[in-house]
Amino acid sequence: MNELMTTLEVNGSLIGYLAIDMAVAILLLGGIRYAMGVLGKVNTADELAQKDNFAYGISMAGGVAAMGIALSGAITGELAGSYEIELIGMLAYGLAGLILIKAGRYIHDKFALASFDKQALIIDRNIAVALVDAASVIATAIVVRAAIMWVEGLNVDTFIALVAVWVVSQVMLVVITRLFEWKYAKNNGMPFQTALVNNHIALGIRYSGYLISTAMSVTAASYFIIFDVDSLWMGLMQWVVISIILMVLLTILTSIAKFLVLWGINRREEVEDQQNIGIATIELATSFSIALLLMALMS
Template sequence: MNTLLENIGLNADLLIYLAIDISIAILLLGFMKFISGISAQVNATDELSKEDNFAFGISVAGSVAALGIVLTGAITGENAESYAMEAIGMLSYGLLGLILIKIGRVIHDRLALNQINKTEQIKARNVTVGIVDAAGAIATAIIIRAVLLWVHGLDASTFIAIVSGFVVSQAMLVLVTRIKEKQYAKNNQRDSMQEAFANGQDALAIRYAGQVISTALAVTAASYFLVYSPDTLFETLVGWFVFSILMTLLVALLTAIAKRLILWGINLVEEVDQQHNIGVASVEMAISISIALILTALMA
């Protein structure tokens, strides 16, 4: 018993740091729901409960999960010099992550999926677009988390590195979206993938979610090849972008091989693109994310 009390006494500071981090995390997660409502120009509580808008709920869930992922990057396991510095660091990274997630959503809307109005589609209860929106937010958060773990310290160079890494992530997500659009058009008589999202093709959205999240994990894996240094930040970020492309191509190749083996005898274009088979699309998503996770673990 005495040993237990001694251990508790020795770890009193750790418990206080934990309480600070958890309190700020819960506060920020609640704030994310509020911000989501403002972005969609609706009352979040009414939209979720009274209106029963499933698309909005999925979108908010993606945003909340995204912020949670970012916050795991802010919590490094190393305590700050004081309680105040711990709170400032956690709040700063959390707010920056929240802002970047929202900016990423705007970029995704304007550049990646520029042919549809995601906000209007979600307000109109389009679950497909809700899935796509949530996937984009989570993919962005995975890369922001990777940058937070990559950098160290709390100064101007750190924030420049985080924002720069965010730019790299958005460039990769837009690039992958364009490639997938071309593949969809090639396999479906020049039809538009974005129009298919607007028409409510859930299976296609589930597959797309797997593709963008696996891309984010590939970009994360690329960070393991580079060491953060404020003095060579530009060169390092260019290297990260190049490695991100290489890792994304590798993940795509391995995923294609895995899909052929695991889904042998199934025509994926026919099942997902034309018959809207959610089951097959879910397996595709799981394969994409699994391959990316395995490769990321190997690189780490």
């Protein structure tokens, strides 16, 4: 505590940057609820407090967490050079992050899980779908944060790079969804999305782990590439190739880790047949841990 007070006394401008960053962050975080209400044509207060709709709360919590993750990549502090630049940067990157997160949610709904009406199911208190919705926006935010930290400057090329990385991440998330669906249908003889509609919470938790860990592996690819406007597309191609390699590596390592952590347990039967939420949560934690370790190793 004393060290913190000394730092603030020596560098008083730090307080100014902190105030700017926190003010913008809280403003945008607060805007998540109202954006969800307006876009979904839902009375958020009614869903959260009157109807006690836990599914809607989980979905909104995912959006709030996603916004916080994306904003954490926009904070530069004194590196910005002035309060004005920091304010503009936070607002620009924050709004860009909000748009990309909302767009990512749309892509996931229309291309990854297109066989049901997500909003209607969440309003109908479907916890499994709400968990998946929250995981999808968090996954998008993880990649957006990495992209914001990767790019430099504040110009048209910067935002082109952000959108391009976002596109890469959405393709990866759709691909991992198709693979997950294929494996589930092969083992159970029924569509994965049907199971979600039937509120299969354990399966939703497992799938959420896949989404978030995949996003983290895509993020790890940024550590190998230096941002250069003049060779932007080459850098993005490298990002795609490295992301695919890391996704394969993540899949192998996660499979080994799950086998060892849950030794002697039939994971397919426990999660898919018996809807064992505990086992599914352990799988999610294992996927997250391996992805985190992989990111740390690559950074």
